[in-house]
Amino acid sequence: MLKASKKEEKRFANMQEKRKPPVPLGSNLIRAFITGGLICVVGQAIMEILKMLGIPPDGAAGPTAAILIVISALLTGFGVYDDIGRFGGMGAALPITGFANAIVSPAMEFKREGFVLGLGARMFTVAGPVLVYGLVTSTVVGFFYYLLKG
Amino acid sequence: MQFFWAFVVGGILAVLAQLIVDLTKLTSAHVMVLFVSSGAVLSGLGIYKYIVSLGGAGATVPLPGFGHALVEGIVKAIDKDGAVGILTGGLTATSLGITVAILMGYIIALLFNPKG
Numbered sequence: 001m002l003k004a005s006k007k008e009e010k011r012f013a014n015m016q017e018k019r020k021p022p023v024p025l026g027s028n029l030i031r032a033f034i035t036g037g038l039i040c041v042v043g044q045a046i047m048e049i050l051k052m053l054g055i056p057p058d059g060a061a062g063p064t065a066a067i068l069i070v071i072s073a074l075l076t077g078f079g080v081y082d083d084i085g086r087f088g089g090m091g092a093a094l095p096i097t098g099f100a101n102a103i104v105s106p107a108m109e110f111k112r113e114g115f116v117l118g119l120g121a122r123m124f125t126v127a128g129p130v131l132v133y134g135l136v137t138s139t140v141v142g143f144f145y146y147l148l149k150g
Numbered sequence: 151m152q153f154f155w156a157f158v159v160g161g162i163l164a165v166l167a168q169l170i171v172d173l174t175k176l177t178s179a180h181v182m183v184l185f186v187s188s189g190a191v192l193s194g195l196g197i198y199k200y201i202v203s204l205g206g207a208g209a210t211v212p213l214p215g216f217g218h219a220l221v222e223g224i225v226k227a228i229d230k231d232g233a234v235g236i237l238t239g240g241l242t243a244t245s246l247g248i249t250v251a252i253l254m255g256y257i258i259a260l261l262f263n264p265k266g
């Protein structure tokens with residue numbers, strides 16, 4: 001069997017790299033800005049409504065996130081959030097709606113691999129790391145807060 | 151005015167995330183993890199609360215806001231219950247969002263099939 005030398009492999013990898021279309025950086029950034037901004041405006045609107053219903057301002061962020069998660073999960077089910085994601089890139093992934101999408105989308109897709117190791121496990125492909133590192137970092141921060149407070 | 155700042159702050163966070171994805175080899179999952187952790191650290195340093203008071207939902211809806219909510223919950227629990235709060239406060243404060251997300255993931259996966 002013919003085997004490409006390391007050097008040739010590297011040359012080929014470089015060629016592949018050059019073939020890739022240049023990333024349209026400017027338009028990606030504008031779309032991310034608009035998408036991320038608009039999702040937060042929807043969040044702000046939900047928050048204002050909750051405040052009008054008598055929920056205290058400092059307690060409104062949690063319920064707002066929960067409502068956004070429900071909306072995003074439904075949009076993911078109907079296949080709409082995929083389109084938002086294709087348009088908005090990180091503008092769609094970074095808000096809590098993107099976190100919800102990252103849970104719902106693989107849950108739907110891997111249902112065919114079974115309800116336990118498919119749906120149940122794949123749900124956390126992206127959400128798992130987010131929860132793990134969020135908890136680890138915040139626990140370390142909390143530990144220092146406890147030490148410095150004492 | 152609050153809507154304007156929500157748009158601007160949420161938009162800027164998204165642009166920062168998009169820049170990292172476009173200019174480095176990190177995937178969107180890496181950046182999501184990075185931003186949750188950054189939010190927790192900025193919250194611990196006492197900085198993120200200023201971003202929240204400026205941006206409102208623009209700061210709490212993106213993932214750094216999730217990290218901020220974890221730390222805020224831990225701080226509150228430490229002030230109330232002492233050391234055990236380090237381990238209880240984070241999930242207590244974020245239980246609503248996490249539970250809703252998992253439930254919705256399950257329900258939607260039962261009811262819908264992926265498109266295409």
